[in-house]
Amino acid sequence: MTVLVGYVPTPEGEAAFTAALQEAQRRAEPLVVLNSPRSGAPVSTDVAPDSVVQEMTARAQADGVDLDLRQAPHSGEIADEVLRVAQEADASVIVIGLRKRSPVGKLLMGSSAQRILLDADRPVLAVKP
């Protein structure tokens, strides 16, 4: 069993990572960090820069948690990718960060968080920054 966290380099992603780290420590399970950009474009702001990766590794080490960072790009929707990796890594809990989105924005763009919450077949921990 593992703890899976969906990470992007934003305040929401940071909050999710912090919560997931505590969760992994509490459950004494390894932590899987999913930081998957959408495939196609050569550059993406969703990818964690090297400095952030180093910091995350250091924090996990300090807390005595095994860290598994997955940065392979995905095609299609990120919600599907999170659920797929959750299945694959046999996650006991999925940790995601919630951001504020207006009702119109949600109508137009949809919500990945909502899809993960509704479609997941395991506990989901939604964190706010």
Next chain:
Amino acid sequence: MDLAPVLDGFAVVLEPTNLLYCLLGVVIGMLVGVLPGLGPAATIAILLPVTIGIEPVTAIIMLSGIFYGAQYGGTITSVLLKLPGEASSVVTVFDGHALARQGKAGTALGIAAIGSFIGGTVSIIALTFLAPLVAGFALDFGPPEYAALALLGILLVATVSSGSRLKAVIAAAIGLLLATIGRDAFTGGERFTFGNLSLADGLDFVPIAMGLFGLGEILYSLEERHSTVSAPATVANVWPSKKDLKQSSGAIGRGSVLGFLLGLLPGGGATLASLAAYAMEKKRAKQPERFGQGAVEGVAGPETANNAAATSSFIPLLTLGIPANATMAVIFGALLIQGVSPGPQLVTQEPDLFWGVVNSMYIGNILLLIMSIPLVGLFVKILRVRPAILAPITVLITLVGVYTVNNDVFDIVLVIAFGLIGYLMKKFGFDPGPMVLAFVLGSLLEDSLRRSLLIFDGNPSGFFTRPISGTLLALFLLVAFVPMIRAALSRRRTDAAEHDIKELV
């Protein structure tokens, strides 16, 4: 040398419209330089229909700006992301990205921009003095000389270009074959038209270029998969230190000269120049092992050379009417659309156009130097656009554009057909460049060949009795047969050596 037309050329460039299009050209050039998969040849081909509505000088100023601007843009992604946006920036990746990893991305970009500026400017100055001389010399050329020159050009394009030589020759042969389609210019007999009225006038250059370079490259780039990387932090400390400048000054000087000379060569151009400059710097270096670990010369040399070559490759086009590489072939097409036939008469008959274009390069290079560093962040942002969004828009522009040239649906069919051919060629390792160049030079070759045979009363030995065409043909034979003879000799030598060993045993 008469300086009046040169100064008049500056007056042409400084007209607000021309300045605007110069700026537009270099900005587009930098953008396509940044984007992998869309090169300057493709962009210029796609934009050909746009140039119909504007003045010839303005059009060529913009298109040439795209060409040399792309050489600047390719550097940015090579250094920051290890992702060469342009074939001519591939070697910059080795040392440029190594420097970026050491936190010296700013230095690498600064050196590259300064080197590019110096290389480009040296090349323009040389172009300013050399081009009228070459053109004056070429005024004496008759059909036999042009036939020999075209033949030599096609051969050089096929043999000098990067990649497999056999494949390049095959592509060139197909290009020559395509050039024969249509009505015979002398007898009026129809060739390869299959009774199709649209083919009777021969294939137009524009749909071929737009298909092979434009559509073909877009289709091919859709297939490429890049690993996605994080957006790099802002680049600081662009001004190189005195030590770096001193270290790279030699490389910049050598790169300028080498790039200029290689740009003149048919089939040469920016890519070959950057490769050659990198190899030369590595050979000359006292510690070659530094290369690949972040040597400043490894960035300065190739970046200088590719800009120098991009500029000097205009000389054969503007003075002889012979395009030296694929991008020049597309600009040749643009000149033809404008009703200007490039050749030795261009300097004297259209001084405004000639000097306007040449002098616009000074302005363009200054614009690029000013813009290239502060706008790095913006250009990197553009890389966040996925090809799946970019490609359909580009294809649509291409297809609509080609229709507007002749208002003929047949041209759209041609673009799609040649787009598929271009895609398959790239897929199987054929360079579409030699095919397009051979197509352009093919009509010149056939025309001059038959005209000279009329002059000589059908006696082909006439080509060898005229001094210039004789020399060119001797060069042709040299280029064609020396590698073969050398290969045969070395084979015999190894055979002999093996024989000796057997006897000893």
